[in-house]
Amino acid sequence: MSPLYHRLSLGIAADEDLLALADQAKRGQPKPNLFLAAVQRLLVETPDHALAAFYPNISGSPAPSDDPAPAFRDFCLERQQALTGLLATRMVQTNVVRRCASLLPAFVYVDDLGLGGALYLIEIGASAGLNMLWDSYGYDYGEGRVYGGLESQVQISSKFRGNQIPTLPSILPMVAGRIGVDLNPIDMNDPEETMWLKALVWPERRDELELLEAAMQAASDAPPKVLKGDAVDLLPGLIDSVPESQLPCLFHSHVLNQFPAEAREAFWTLVEKRGAKRNLAVVSMEGVRRGEYSVVEVTHYRDGVKTNRRLANGDSHGYWLEWLAG
Numbered sequence: 616m617s618p619l620y621h622r623l624s625l626g627i628a629a630d631e632d633l634l635a636l637a638d639q640a641k642r643g644q645p646k647p648n649l650f651l652a653a654v655q656r657l658l659v660e661t662p663d664h665a666l667a668a669f670y671p672n673i674s675g676s677p678a679p680s681d682d683p684a685p686a687f688r689d690f691c692l693e694r695q696q697a698l699t700g701l702l703a704t705r706m707v708q709t710n711v712v713r714r715c716a717s718l719l720p721a722f723v724y725v726d727d728l729g730l731g732g733a734l735y736l737i738e739i740g741a742s743a744g745l746n747m748l749w750d751s752y753g754y755d756y757g758e759g760r761v762y763g764g765l766e767s768q769v770q771i772s773s774k775f776r777g778n779q780i781p782t783l784p785s786i787l788p789m790v791a792g793r794i795g796v797d798l799n800p801i802d803m804n805d806p807e808e809t810m811w812l813k814a815l816v817w818p819e820r821r822d823e824l825e826l827l828e829a830a831m832q833a834a835s836d837a838p839p840k841v842l843k844g845d846a847v848d849l850l851p852g853l854i855d856s857v858p859e860s861q862l863p864c865l866f867h868s869h870v871l872n873q874f875p876a877e878a879r880e881a882f883w884t885l886v887e888k889r890g891a892k893r894n895l896a897v898v899s900m901e902g903v904r905r906g907e908y909s910v911v912e913v914t915h916y917r918d919g920v921k922t923n924r925r926l927a928n929g930d931s932h933g934y935w936l937e938w939l940a941g
């Protein structure tokens with residue numbers, strides 16, 4: 616939780632004008648995240664405003680201990696029109712690269728299932744697609760547990776909690792291909808798009824911003840392909856186009872909460888249909904209600920038989936993982 620956003624949220628909740636403004640967020644979008652990101656996006660353009668002093672990432676100095684709510688209200692009312700524009704058009708589109716530390720053990724688990732062939736990754740809600748490149752990053756879970764591309768410019772730290780530690784290989788699973796789908800793929804060569812991506816990072820999370828920037832830099836020459844469209848429409852064709860010698864490995868992190876209930880149902884119906892015809896796996900990392908933590912699970916189909924297993928609970932931004940799968 617961001618301490619600044621916690622304080623701002625208390626101010627917003629007690630202010631009818633700000634609540635009405637936040638209410639203009641697009642239907643189905645998490646309003647608090649969208650509203651606070653829109654404010655941060657505009658604030659970087661006016662770092663002289665009093666509100667900027669509360670954002671250490673913008674001011675470059677530690678935040679004062681005063682109440683940020685009056686400056687926040689002042690800024691929002693001043694930039695009401697621009698805010699309304701962002702709320703009506705933008706979506707909550709993070710690309711939280713540290714989540715790869717929670718996804719990695721799940722991909723290893725899928726690979727170990729021996730469902731046939733190297734993994735063909737299909738990411739649902741890929742945003743800029745940076746998490747599809749998990750196999751090129753380096754990982755440090757502490758206590759000497761280091762894996763992956765230790766020479767990569769993208770180095771992800773996390774830690775394991777609890778009694779069980781997953782066994783991870785020194786050579787990561789082979790990825791045969793990768794493709795993402797998103798309602799609005801982030802074009803890493805468009806500065807406005809990348810500024811929006813960065814505006815979604817909580818102000819105190821300097822490490823998260825640096826990781827995002829490193830991953831964008833590493834991917835800039837050959838960005839992963841992300842198709843524009845609704846996953847429910849595009850997935851059947853994408854799954855069917857994976858060669859028989861490879862394993863379709865769908866994955867999503869913090870995406871299904873943005874699907875209306877009927878779209879979630881349609882998603883699982885189409886997965887079931889494909890799973891009846893060929894082996895495939897779905898790696899899921901989604902938040903529990905109220906967002907205290909995330910659950911990592913794998914659903915796989917082998918010869919038409921479906922198996923679902925919860926592998927871990929973890930921090931929703933990948934800072935820790937509690938392995939449950941033995």
Ligand SMILES: C[S@@+](CC[C@H](N)C(=O)[O-])C[C@H]1O[C@@H](n2cnc3c(N)ncnc32)[C@H](O)[C@@H]1O
Binds near residue numbers: 740798799845867873
């Ligand atoms: C919160 S972001 C998460 C991005 C990334 N998976 C991560 O973990 O950082 C959710 C993403 O899902 C996308 N999304 C939402 N509904 C979608 C749909 N029906 N089809 C495809 N993408 C969708 C949004 O555009 C957004 O980029």
